Amino acid sequence: MKKFDVEKIVNEIIEFIQDYYEKNKLKGVVIGLSGGKDSAVVLALFVRALGCENILSLWLPIHSSEDDYKDVLALAKQYKVELKKHDLTLIYDNYVEDIKKINDVKNTDLLNANINIKPRLRMMTLYYYAALFSSLKKQMYIVAGTSNKCERYVGYFTKGGDNVSDINVLTNLTVSEVIKIGEYLGVPDNIIHKIPNDGLSGQSDEEKLGVKYSDIEKVLNDYDIDFNIKDKINKLHENNLHKFNIPEYMGQKCD
Amino acid sequence: MKKFDVEKIVNEIIEFIQDYYEKNKLKGVVIGLSGGKDSAVVLALFVRALGCENILSLWLPIHSSEDDYKDVLALAKQYKVELKKHDLTLIYDNYVEDIKKINDVKNTDLLNANINIKPRLRMMTLYYYAALFSSLKKQMYIVAGTSNKCERYVGYFTKGGDNVSDINVLTNLTVSEVIKIGEYLGVPDNIIHKIPNDGLSGQSDEEKLGVKYSDIEKVLNDYDIDFNIKDKINKLHENNLHKFNIPEYMGQKCD
Numbered sequence: 001m002k003k004f005d006v007e008k009i010v011n012e013i014i015e016f017i018q019d020y021y022e023k024n025k026l027k028g029v030v031i032g033l034s035g036g037k038d039s040a041v042v043l044a045l046f047v048r049a050l051g052c053e054n055i056l057s058l059w060l061p062i063h064s065s066e067d068d069y070k071d072v073l074a075l076a077k078q079y080k081v082e083l084k085k086h087d088l089t090l091i092y093d094n095y096v097e098d099i100k101k102i103n104d105v106k107n108t109d110l111l112n113a114n115i116n117i118k119p120r121l122r123m124m125t126l127y128y129y130a131a132l133f134s135s136l137k138k139q140m141y142i143v144a145g146t147s148n149k150c151e152r153y154v155g156y157f158t159k160g161g162d163n164v165s166d167i168n169v170l171t172n173l174t175v176s177e178v179i180k181i182g183e184y185l186g187v188p189d190n191i192i193h194k195i196p197n198d199g200l201s202g203q204s205d206e207e208k209l210g211v212k213y214s215d216i217e218k219v220l221n222d223y224d225i226d227f228n229i230k231d232k233i234n235k236l237h238e239n240n241l242h243k244f245n246i247p248e249y250m251g252q253k254c255d
Numbered sequence: 256m257k258k259f260d261v262e263k264i265v266n267e268i269i270e271f272i273q274d275y276y277e278k279n280k281l282k283g284v285v286i287g288l289s290g291g292k293d294s295a296v297v298l299a300l301f302v303r304a305l306g307c308e309n310i311l312s313l314w315l316p317i318h319s320s321e322d323d324y325k326d327v328l329a330l331a332k333q334y335k336v337e338l339k340k341h342d343l344t345l346i347y348d349n350y351v352e353d354i355k356k357i358n359d360v361k362n363t364d365l366l367n368a369n370i371n372i373k374p375r376l377r378m379m380t381l382y383y384y385a386a387l388f389s390s391l392k393k394q395m396y397i398v399a400g401t402s403n404k405c406e407r408y409v410g411y412f413t414k415g416g417d418n419v420s421d422i423n424v425l426t427n428l429t430v431s432e433v434i435k436i437g438e439y440l441g442v443p444d445n446i447i448h449k450i451p452n453d454g455l456s457g458q459s460d461e462e463k464l465g466v467k468y469s470d471i472e473k474v475l476n477d478y479d480i481d482f483n484i485k486d487k488i489n490k491l492h493e494n495n496l497h498k499f500n501i502p503e504y505m506g507q508k509c510d
Contacts (some may be wrong), residue, residue, distance in 0.1 A: 012504070013504050016502075016504045020502050024497070062320060084357070084358075085357075086353070086354075086357055087353075090349075090353075091346065091350055091353070094345075094346060094349065097342075098341070098342075098346070099383065099387070102339070102340075102341055103339075103387065105387070105391070109387065109390060109391060110387065112386050112389075112390050112478065113383050113386035113387045113390065116382060116383075117379060117383065120375070120378070120379040120382070121379070123375070123415050124334070124372060124375040124376070124379070124415070125412075127370065127371060127375070127384065127415060128354065128368050128371075129483055130367035130368050131371065131404050132354070132360070132364065132365065132368045134367075135364060135367050135368065136360070136364060147499075149506070159382075159419060160379070160382060160415060160419035162416035163412060164419070165501060166497070166501065166502075167501065167502050167503070168501060168502070168503035169501045169503070169504045170464075170504075170506070171504075172503065172505050172506030173504075173506060197346075237396060242279070242421070245419060246400075246421065246423060247271075247275050247421075247422050247423070248422070248423035248424070248426045248427065249267070249271045249424045249425075249426070249427060249428075250427050251266050251427030251428060252457065
């Protein structure tokens with residue numbers, strides 16, 4: 001089994017962030033906090049790399065849980081970063097109402113379509129704040145992504161939503177590696193070990209996916225695993241490849 | 256000079272679309288119409304490839320011009336495709352009002368940040384309709400991108416906005432090639448030769464970019480062109496490369 005040297009990895013990530021910021025004359029970062037471990041670990045890493053004064057964290061509720069908000073408040077306090085609350089619930093509700101009026105459809109027709117508006121409204125808002133703060137503070141802010149390697153592998157993200165970002169530090173780290181980094185950087189236990197969920201459906205991520213993150217990790221590491229589970233995970237992966245490879249007509253061939 | 260065989264290219268694009276649709280069991284397409292040439296040409300190509308009954312075109316005004324709407328109506332009528340109007344103006348206005356209230360900022364602070372909300376709201380809405388129509392019609396709809404090669408080269412698009420799409424047919428065609436295809440497919444002259452603008456700032460795209468599309472095309476084709484103009488275009492290109500290459504920490508190195 002590959003040894004995971006958490007101190008070394010954390011130092012590499014910090015160096016990676018600092019190098020990119022220096023090379024591109026950047027200064028600040030915008031991070032959307034969900035109350036889950038991934039955004040918390042991203043926050044902790046950027047605080048180390050840039051200093052707490054260059055972090056803008058955002059809580060962007062859309063019918064979200066107050067318990068998650070409490071965890072986000074505690075986290076921002078612990079890491080001494082600015083936290084803005086921007087409630088998107090009313091914008092979301094009005095948007096869905098417009099859809100229903102214009103198309104004469106019922107709530108049940110909208111269930112599938114509604115799922116992805118939330119991460120897209122949040123993406124739009126993270127970028128809005130990055131532009132606003134770049135303008136107000138006269139220094140460049142960019143948006144940090146929070147997806148980890150396991151989510152990426154099975155396509156558990158929204159195209160045009162949480163996959164839109166300016167810098168990614170977790171996309172090549174598995175869930176258990178993210179947890180180790182979080183523990184090392186002092187992210188509170190209740191956040192690190194919270195069962196991942198979208199704060200919406202009442203189901204956990206794993207229930208919705210139908211597979212466990214620990215099993216995705218086994219597939220990624222090529223460990224022994226039940227064939228049917230492996231097959232299910234790789235099918236999820238293949239079915240989501242379209243999110244990464246957008247087909248395009250390649251233009252006139254040389255002939 | 257490379258000869259551009261419009262009939263051959265159109266046939267190749269139609270084949271490209273049909274192949275992708277067949278391979279992925281897709282049926283419909285959602286296309287946002289702006290009243291400009293790119294979205295009109297994309298519409299004309301998809302009508303040929305899929306038949307007018309599988310096209311959903313959308314007019315998504317946000318303080319948009321009624322003249323553009325008239326052109327869009329005429330276009331949808333000519334190609335016999337369904338056109339939905341979904342006005343996003345109020346959602347946009349409410350969003351900006353919330354930003355002002357929450358951050359205690361003035362309109363002038365928001366100018367830069369406001370520019371990119373519109374394409375992001377439109378992207379969200381195109382995807383909403385793709386999901387809604389996939390559910391209502393029990394057949395898969397995807398979203399067509401409308402960017403051309405010249406816009407892509409200088410980064411004239413919004414990350415998380417008009418660069419989010421499921422299939423692209425114009426991304427490797429220059430402006431003059433797109434115009435030739437439009438003429439060949441009967442897109443009305445007033446649309447094909449409309450001066451490209453974002454329908455917002457009162458400035459044309461070329462005024463905002465500070466360079467001409469015909470000059471971008473010369474750079475792309477490696478034709479003779481004034482050194483200073485070439486330099487300006489290539490600087491725009493380089494400054495926008497970050498929109499294509501998102502930096503990510505690559506994970507534990509093998510050692």
